[in-house]
Amino acid sequence: MIAISTWNFGLPANKVAWEIIAQNGTALDAVEHGVRHCEADPEVRSVGYGGLPDKSGIVTLDACIMDHYGNCGSVAYVKDIKHPITLARRVMERTNHVMLVGEGASQFAESQGINREFLLTDDARTRWKQWKKKQEFSEINWENHDTICMLAMDSTGLLAGASTTSGIAWKMHGRVGDSPIIGAGLYVDGSVGAAAATGRGESVMKMCGSFLIVEYMRNGATAQQACIMAAKRLAQQQKDWSEYQVGFIALDIHGNYGAFSLKDGFQYALSTPEGHKLCDAQYLETP
Ligand code: ASP
Numbered sequence: 001m002i003a004i005s006t007w008n009f010g011l012p013a014n015k016v017a018w019e020i021i022a023q024n025g026t027a028l029d030a031v032e033h034g035v036r037h038c039e040a041d042p043e044v045r046s047v048g049y050g051g052l053p054d055k056s057g058i059v060t061l062d063a064c065i066m067d068h069y070g071n072c073g074s075v076a077y078v079k080d081i082k083h084p085i086t087l088a089r090r091v092m093e094r095t096n097h098v099m100l101v102g103e104g105a106s107q108f109a110e111s112q113g114i115n116r117e118f119l120l121t122d123d124a125r126t127r128w129k130q131w132k133k134k135q136e137f138s139e140i141n142w143e144n145h146d147t148i149c150m151l152a153m154d155s156t157g158l159l160a161g162a163s164t165t166s167g168i169a170w171k172m173h174g175r176v177g178d179s180p181i182i183g184a185g186l187y188v189d190g191s192v193g194a195a196a197a198t199g200r201g202e203s204v205m206k207m208c209g210s211f212l213i214v215e216y217m218r219n220g221a222t223a224q225q226a227c228i229m230a231a232k233r234l235a236q237q238q239k240d241w242s243e244y245q246v247g248f249i250a251l252d253i254h255g256n257y258g259a260f261s262l263k264d265g266f267q268y269a270l271s272t273p274e275g276h277k278l279c280d281a282q283y284l285e286t287p
Pocket of ligand 1: 147199
């Protein structure tokens, strides 16, 4: 059993996930409920309720979930649902589709008995108003993005992954990043392993980051080697890579994990039978 997730807010999320897998619950339940904890926390300003809005002052959320067997569900540009990860799971389990966006996703939520909620907190509104005065768009800022991605393996050896975010703060209205895109922000293949990405979504989408990591593992790389290879591939493909952050996590079917980022500062939370800890990821050297 193991759970790995992104950033320091991954630690409390992992603890929720761990309670589930430690009691022989499924990895799928663990990742859903783990990241729900983060979605509900208004102090986390880049995920769920309390997330910072786009440049028009509207919070839009993206999420996806994937199981051991390749089933997946995703929602994007959702304005009024507090737990997009649960909605993504409903898309996976209760529709014939993989992805629903915007108003259609919210209508589907209502049909599932999930109420619409207003997501912009007073704190997020105040920050947005301050930003509007200056109209600064900074892509590299610890405060203005970061997604929770979680990968877990349960006591039966099954894998699952989840990703949920409010995306990059002050983004263009309508912008969707990598986090709800299967193969970019998250990918799980029960015969190989799982991977997820955080950071500048546009860069991850351009190289199908999570899918690539799983394919590297399929071809013999360890989880750690695969994360490093993906970061190097990104840097090779995108010449401006040193100007932004991207972090990858991976987990193989034997329970080996990996984490690696472009720049210093990426942290991941790790939970094993030995306990929970927050770790600093290794990163690519600047050229
Ligand atoms: N990947 C997210 C996005 O581009 C942001 C992040 O994880 O930092 O929306």
